[in-house]
Amino acid sequence: MVTHMKEARRMPGAEWLKNHPRWLERAYLFSKRIIMKAYPVMKRIHPRFANWLMVRSEEVLKGWVFNCQMCGQCILHSTGMTCPMNCPKNLRNGPCGGVRPNGHCEVIPEMPCVWVQAWERSRTMLIFADDIKVIQPPVNRTLQNESAWVTMIEGRDVQTPKGWGWDA
Ligand code: SF4
Numbered sequence: 001m002v003t004h005m006k007e008a009r010r011m012p013g014a015e016w017l018k019n020h021p022r023w024l025e026r027a028y029l030f031s032k033r034i035i036m037k038a039y040p041v042m043k044r045i046h047p048r049f050a051n052w053l054m055v056r057s058e059e060v061l062k063g064w065v066f067n068c069q070m071c072g073q074c075i076l077h078s079t080g081m082t083c084p085m086n087c088p089k090n091l092r093n094g095p096c097g098g099v100r101p102n103g104h105c106e107v108i109p110e111m112p113c114v115w116v117q118a119w120e121r122s123r124t125m126l127i128f129a130d131d132i133k134v135i136q137p138p139v140n141r142t143l144q145n146e147s148a149w150v151t152m153i154e155g156r157d158v159q160t161p162k163g164w165g166w167d168a
Contacts, residue, residue: 011065012065012093013085014064014065014067015041015073017065018065018066018081018082019121020122020124021080021081021122021124021125022125022126023082023105023124024065024076024081024124025077025126025127025128026078028077028081031129032060032111035149036153037151039054039149039150045160051147052152054147054149054150055145055146055147055150058070058147058149060080060084062074064085066081066082066083067083067086068083068085068146069085069086069150070085070103070113070145070146070147071085071139071143071144071157072140072143072144072145072147072148072150072151072157073139073140073143073148073151073157074148074152075092075136076147077127077128077131078128078131078132078134078136079118079122079132080117080121080122080123080132081115081121081124081125082114082118082120082121083114084114084115084118085139086114087105087113087114087115088105088107088108089107090139091115092136093135093136094115094135095113095114095115095116099113099115099116100113101116103116118132119132122156134135137158137160137164137166138160138164140142140159140160140161142161143156143157
């Protein structure tokens with residue numbers, strides 16, 4: 001299987017943060033409130049700069065904390081604040097059947113299974129703990145490298161291409 005995942009980054013403090021997702025839940029809600037207000041204003045003033053800023057800030061900040069792969073349709077709050085795109089199979093609805101007895105990945109044996117971590121972390125969340133049970137659509141590759149904040153504000157993160165037969 002060919003995977004296109006960026007090499008796993010283990011940035012200082014990132015694992016601690018992900019293991020304490022209650023902080024990240026609050027940070028997510030706070031950021032969402034700010035960005036929902038600020039982005040439309042920035043877009044009116046300078047659309048290209050606004051979009052560039054959103055993409056770059058996601059690449060840097062979410063890259064640091066979550067090893068974000070810029071899928072453009074973020075579901076972190078539904079996955080225990082663990083990026084599902086770090087799963088080599090890019091699964092969005094739980095683990096494959098190949099999880100090892102020690103909870104590690106079938107494809108990359110030295111890596112803990114993303115979905116084992118997602119489930120365990122989600123159990124400690126206060127606000128979004130049960131969102132992990134929501135069935136997610138397949139990854140829409142047409143959104144790759146876009147800002148997930150922007151696609152969320154524009155409602156494109158929950159739209160799927162015609163023919164998929166998926167109702168968001
Ligand atoms: S935008 Fe996609 S790749 Fe980035 S953290 Fe969210 S789910 Fe993961």
